[in-house]
Amino acid sequence: MxxxxxxxxxxxxxxxxxxxxxxxxxxxxxxxxxxxxxxxxxxxxxxxxxxxxxxxxxxxxxxxxxxxxxxxxxxxxxxxxxxxxxxxLGRMDNIRNIDPLNATLTAESGCILASLQEAAQEEGLLFSLSSPSEKECRIGGNISTNLGGINVLRYGNTRDLVLGLEVVLPSGEIWYGLRGLRKDNAGYDLKHLFIGAEGTLGIVTAATLKLYPYPRVQQTAMVATASLAELMEAFASVRNHFAENLCGFEIISRVAMVVVCECGINTREPFEQPYGWYGLIELNSTDPQLDLLGPLEKLLEGSSYAYRIAITEEEADELWSLREQISDAQKKKGASIKHDVSLPLSRLVDFIGEATELVQQRIPGVLACCFGHAGDGNVHFNLTQPADMDGALFLEMWGEVNKIVHDVVHRMDGSIAAEHGVGQLKREELLRYKDPVEIEMMRIIKRAFDPLNLCNPGKVIDI
Ligand SMILES: Cc1cc2nc3c(=O)[nH]c(=O)nc-3n(C[C@H](O)[C@H](O)[C@H](O)COP(=O)(O)OP(=O)(O)OC[C@H]3O[C@@H](n4cnc5c(N)ncnc54)[C@H](O)[C@@H]3O)c2cc1C
CATH class of the missing domain: 3.30.43.10 (Uridine Diphospho-n-acetylenolpyruvylglucosamine Reductase, domain 2)
Structure with a gap:
């Protein structure tokens, strides 16, 4: 055959x-x-x-x-x-159309994310989706995983940026749904079924994406606090002051900062003394006259937090580099067990406190290397093996440790799959934590679209 x-x-x-x-x-x-x-x-x-x-x-x-x-x-x-x-889908990498007035871009699913950002910028527009993987990942994959990334606070996840889709359904039919509409209540909004479906309901072949005016001013800063509770207070005060001008707020724990300063490339401590937690602030505006620096300085001067405001582009890059290099730096510290979770912001402090205590009780000496896009509640709760433990033995505990952490997430109304998805990795856990009614609805949808179960079987949900 x-x-x-x-x-x-x-x-x-x-x-x-x-x-x-x-x-x-x-x-x-x-x-x-x-x-x-x-x-x-x-x-x-x-x-x-x-x-x-x-x-x-x-x-x-x-x-x-x-x-x-x-x-x-x-x-x-x-x-x-x-x-x-x-x-x-790598060969399907044509940009079919950019419509500056409608502020949309229509691209085939094999387009590299960074190439779409560049194409939009050439028209003076912003395609806001951004991730450390942007030079390799492609828009079809971004749509299918509902990529989050670093600009979610201001512009939303991929789901918020997709206006239309073209999809090859498991029947082999083509759904031509490339509408560039911001209002369309003509029946069910079917595109959302394919966004984040991880390729289990069809193959996305093209998308019409939402663009924004390109920001003309940017401002980067870092705040440092003794506790995560104080850092979240700092976040709330920056968010309440700058509202839509705040496009990112990334958190870095002390453990993660030590890891990236020791094992990163050209990295160094951002402050003279160590702090418990760090928050990376990114502001932007499309108004070139808008002064972001003055109000930010005033806000931080009046606070009890240590802070550093980037005056030059190099300083901004230096601060961002600390955040961007954590994952690679962590690899040099040995094996790690990872969790990509999200919590309501009001539960984040309790979650990190409780989960850290429980995993340290189970594995004394384990290091909780936490960082993430905490402005939107997403934390990478990544655990590095104790220095004196065998890496393979540590990794054997992956499932057990996941359960400890995910039980806490579940109890605090969070998600065990914040932005990386389910794939094969969290398929069993999905069954443990999701409402059975929700699981059954997912199965009904999967069966309806793919009765032969040939479209990416074994991922997300079994029928
Ligand atoms: C260094 C690094 C940093 C990262 N940072 C982030 C981050 O900040 N935020 C975040 O959310 N993720 C992040 N990721 C994860 C990853 O980059 C994203 O999930 C990305 O969206 C995947 O895109 P891809 O093109 O590589 O998809 P792939 O890995 O090729 O596929 C991902 C899933 O989508 C399905 N799929 C792919 N293409 C299609 C298609 N055309 N139609 C239907 N299904 C399809 C696949 O079957 C698979 O289930 C990071 C990864 C790395 C390596």
Whole structure:
């Protein structure tokens, strides 16, 4: 069967766009952290929506599963196949249209995120989605994971930036839904089913995205406090003062700061003395006359927090670099068990206090390296192995530690999958923590769209 099937695949996309050799497929079959390594019959690189539709129809005919993949930067194993074919959208990277008056951009799903930011900027507009992975991840993957990132406070998640979608459904039909409308109440808003679906309900082939006026002034600063409670007070006062001019507020714990200063590249302590917590503030405005610096200085001068305001671009980069390098720096400290969770802001302090205490009771000496986009309640609660513990032994405790942390998240009305999604990594845990009614609704939707269960099976939810 597979020979006939692969011959048909080759007819659809051309032989140069079918990878069959182990060595050429290998990098695309591996999740970045090495947590998952998949296998498949072939990696297929379609060049158009019609080719994607033809592939899906062929898969249905032969009962072969397919896994959509964009930049393969996802952190939950969602784009790692277990058999079938891997449909990599990387070749579909055309920007179809930019409409400056409507402030929209229509792009194919294989466009690299950073290239969309650049294209919008050339028109004096901003595509606000931004993430440390932006030079590798692609918009189809961003949509399918509902990427969050560093500008969520001001502009929202990917979901808030998508106005229309073009999708190849598991039936092989193409849904042409590329509307650039900001008001459209003509029936169910179906695009939201595909945003964050991690490729389980169809293959996104293009999207119409919302743009904003490009900010003309920016201001970066860092505050430092003894406790997280004080840092959250600082956040509230900056948010209440600057409202929509506040586009990011990232938190860094002392442990994370030590890690990034010791193991980062060209990093150093931002203050002369150590503090318990640090908050990175990013303000912007489209009004070139607006003074952000003066009011920020005044606000911070009148507070009890230590602070540093970036005067030059280099200083701003230096402060941001501390935040951006934490994940890589943490790798140099040994094995880590990660949690990407979100909490109501009012529970964040209790969550970090309680979760840290519980994991330290279970594994004395474990380091809670916390950081994240805390302005929107999202924390990466990442645990670094104790220095004297074997890394492999520590990693064997991944499931047990996840349960300790996620139980606290659940009790405090948070989410165990804030922005990276579910994929394979959190599939079982989803069943533990989600309301059974919600799980059943998800199954009904999955069955309705993909009755043969060929569209990225084994991810998010089983039918
Ligand atoms: C250094 C680093 C930093 C990161 N920072 C952030 C961050 O700040 N915020 C955040 O939210 N995430 C972050 N991530 C995670 C990751 O970058 C995002 O999830 C990103 O949106 C994935 O895009 P991708 O193109 O790599 O998708 P992939 O990894 O290729 O796919 C992700 C999922 O989407 C599905 N999919 C891909 N393309 C399509 C398509 N066209 N149609 C249907 N389904 C599809 C896949 O099957 C898979 O389930 C980070 C990752 C790294 C490595």
């Amino acid at each position: 597979s020979d006939v099937f692969l011959q048909e695949v080759t007819k659809i996309v051309g032989p140069e766009n079918v990878l069959l050799q182990k060595e050429e497929m290998a990098p695309l079959l591996k999740e970045r952290r090495g947590l998952y390594v998949g296998s498949c019959l072939a990696v297929v690189l379609p060049g158009s929506t019609e080719e994607v539709a033809a592939l899906v129809k062929l898969c249905n005919q032969h009962r072969v599963s397919y896994t959509p993949q964009s930049g393969n930067t996802g952190l939950c194993g969602g784009a790692v196949p277990a058999g079938g074919i891997l449909v990599n």
